[in-house]
Each structure stands twice: as C-alpha cells, then as structure tokens.
Amino acid sequence: MTRTLPQDYLKLHLIVIILGFTAILGRLTDVSALGVVFYRTLLASLGMYGVARIQKKNILIPFKESLPLLGVGAIISLHWMCFFGSARASTIAISLVTFSVTSFFTSILEPLIKKTKISWIEVLLGVLVVAGMYFVFKFEYQYITGIVIGILAAFLATVFSVINAQLTKKYQAQTITFYEMVGAFVASWVFIPIIVYASPDTHFQLIPSxxxxxxxxxxxxxxxxYPYNEMVKLLKKISAFTLNLSINMEPIYGILLAYFIFGEKERMTTGFYIGGILILLSVILHPFLKPAK
Incomplete structure (x- = not known):
C-alpha cells in the first residue's frame, strides 16, 4: 500500500459528495430499481470503455481472468438494487443511513479475508456508527422493510469493496471498474425476467421516459x-475500512441534499442529528485512533 497524501482524503470526500446524489437521482426517475441498475451499468460500461479508448489505454484482459471481476460486478448489481429498493420502500434518508453500517461489517470482514488481526478500534468505531443508526431510526418502525433492505445493501457493499482492495494488487483501476460494470449490467439483465416472473402481480416500469x-x-x-474508478485507485493507498468509514458521510450529504430537493418529505428528526453526529464522530476519530504504520 503506497503512502496516503492529504489530497487523497480530499478526493475521497469529493467522491462521497457525488455519491450523495445517487439515491436522489434514483428517486427522481419513474423506472423501477432494477431498471435503474440496468441502464446505469449499461451507460457506465460504455462510458468507461470510451474514456479508456480516448486515453489510449488497454483495459481488456483474457475472458478467464475477467471472471472474478465480472462476479464482483454481480455483487455490485445486487447492492444497487437493494440500495435503490430501500429508498423506494422507505425514504432516501433511510437508504443512505443504513448504508453506514458498511464500516461495522468491514471491521470484521476485511481482517478475515486478509487473514490479519481484527482491529478493535475499527470494531468500536463501527459500533459507534451502529449506535448512530439506532438514534436515527428509533421511532421509524413503519420503515422496517426499507431498513432491512438497506442493511443488506451495506453488507454487499462491504463484500465488493474488500474484494476490490485485493484486486487492485493485480489489475489497474480502469480494468477493474470496467469489468465490474459489465458484470453488473449482465447480472441486472439476467435478474429482469427472474424478478418479473417471480412477482407477476407487481408492476415494473423498465422503459425510461x-x-x-x-x-x-x-x-x-x-x-x-468517475467515483468508482477513483475509489478503486484510492484502495491502493487506503484500506477498505477507511474508504467505507468515509463513505459514512454520504448519508449526511445526501439527506441534506434530499431535504433541499424534496422538502418536508425528507425532513430530519432530532434523532437524525444525534445519529449523524455519532456517524461524523466515527469519521473524525478514525485518523487519530488508528495506529501509524
């Protein structure tokens, strides 16, 4: 892992602000969550390939080598379906804040995959995030479905970010991101007939206006x-835990943006402020508590 510079952390938070718009954009469309993922990954795949061609970079690898990357893409597809599905089943605020448990999952999962000792500091910071979530949703029982789907989205995000941290040791960022977006597109294409067949009474709008x-x-x-390509690059310099802990700021940015766009529907409660402070505290404390390497 190469040395981390201050501008790397600034870039990370710029990425988080951009990601804060994702749930809002998904909510602004009338297309189903599955349709949003299908078209998003199609455009992202084409966009990444186009950028590589313009930059005259060869991002293609043999098909057999690409299979693990395509598999991670399928996980990303499921993650996005759960993420947008959580926003549809509840509110943007809930889909964003449940995403914050990624740091808790990462504090346990990353050491298991890397075969390193669990950092109890990271576990405690993850627990602090969970405590923040408790305050945010203390009185939100009517949104239990959205909360459960959102937590599943967070777990899937943890899985692919930890795997990506390992893949960066072998492949360049653009190669990883391109094949993962292709894998996510193919997975969403496969899921469409399965989900439509399994839920014949549910209307799925798949054609965008x-x-x-x-x-x-x-x-x-x-x-x-841009953000996913840069995140993969940053995983060469920072751990998956640091990445996911910083992404815990996405709910704060996203909910503020949602409130300005959607108004009273996304009004924040006192519990949100308490929980938001705890989540923010976990991000601020991490650089000070983590032992220097």
Missing amino acids: PKDWIWIAILGLICTV
Whole structure:
C-alpha cells in the first residue's frame, strides 16, 4: 500500500459528495430499481470503455481472468438494487443511513479475508456508527422493510469493496471498474425476467421516459464512472475500512441534499442529528485512533 497524501482524503470526500446524489437521482426517475441498475451499468460500461479508448489505454484482459471481476460486478448489481429498493420502500434518508453500517461489517470482514488481526478500534468505531443508526431510526418502525433492505445493501457493499482492495494488487483501476460494470449490467439483465416472473402481480416500469434518461445519464456517467474508478485507485493507498468509514458521510450529504430537493418529505428528526453526529464522530476519530504504520 503506497503512502496516503492529504489530497487523497480530499478526493475521497469529493467522491462521497457525488455519491450523495445517487439515491436522489434514483428517486427522481419513474423506472423501477432494477431498471435503474440496468441502464446505469449499461451507460457506465460504455462510458468507461470510451474514456479508456480516448486515453489510449488497454483495459481488456483474457475472458478467464475477467471472471472474478465480472462476479464482483454481480455483487455490485445486487447492492444497487437493494440500495435503490430501500429508498423506494422507505425514504432516501433511510437508504443512505443504513448504508453506514458498511464500516461495522468491514471491521470484521476485511481482517478475515486478509487473514490479519481484527482491529478493535475499527470494531468500536463501527459500533459507534451502529449506535448512530439506532438514534436515527428509533421511532421509524413503519420503515422496517426499507431498513432491512438497506442493511443488506451495506453488507454487499462491504463484500465488493474488500474484494476490490485485493484486486487492485493485480489489475489497474480502469480494468477493474470496467469489468465490474459489465458484470453488473449482465447480472441486472439476467435478474429482469427472474424478478418479473417471480412477482407477476407487481408492476415494473423498465422503459425510461425522456426525463428519466437525463437522470439515468447523470447517474451512470457522472455519479458512477468517475467515483468508482477513483475509489478503486484510492484502495491502493487506503484500506477498505477507511474508504467505507468515509463513505459514512454520504448519508449526511445526501439527506441534506434530499431535504433541499424534496422538502418536508425528507425532513430530519432530532434523532437524525444525534445519529449523524455519532456517524461524523466515527469519521473524525478514525485518523487519530488508528495506529501509524
């Protein structure tokens, strides 16, 4: 792992702000969560390949080598379906804040995969995030479905970010991101007939309107191609835990943005402020508590 510079942390938080728009853009479209993932990954795949061609970079690898990357892409597809599904089943605030448990999952999962000792400091910071979530959702029992789906999305995000931290040792960032977006696109394409067949009484809108295409294009290109490519690059310099802990700021940025866009529907409770402070505290404390290497 190479040395981390201050600008790396600034870039990380710029990425988090951009990611804060994803749930909002997904909510602005009338297309189902599955449809949003399908078109987002299609545009992201084309966008990443186009950028590589412009930069005259060869990001293609043999098919057999690409299978693990495509598999991670399938996990990303499931993660996004759960993430957008949580926002549809509850509110943007809930989908964003449940995502914060990624740091708790990462504090346990990353050492298991890397075969290193569990950092109890990271576990405690993860527990602090969970405590923040408790305050946010103390009185939100009516959104239990959205909360459960959101926590599943957080677990899936943990899995692919920890695996990506290992993949960066072998492949360049653009190669990883391109094949993962292709894998996510193929997975969402496979899921469409399965989910439609399994839920015949549920209406799934899969054809975007002209307005939907605008939001999906922003989501697929600006909010996917740049941030995911940069996140994979940053995993060469920071741990998956540090990445996911910083992404805990996404709910704070995203909910503030959602409140300005959607108004009273996304009004924050006192519990949100208490929980948000605890989540923010976990991000601030991490650099000071983590032992220097």
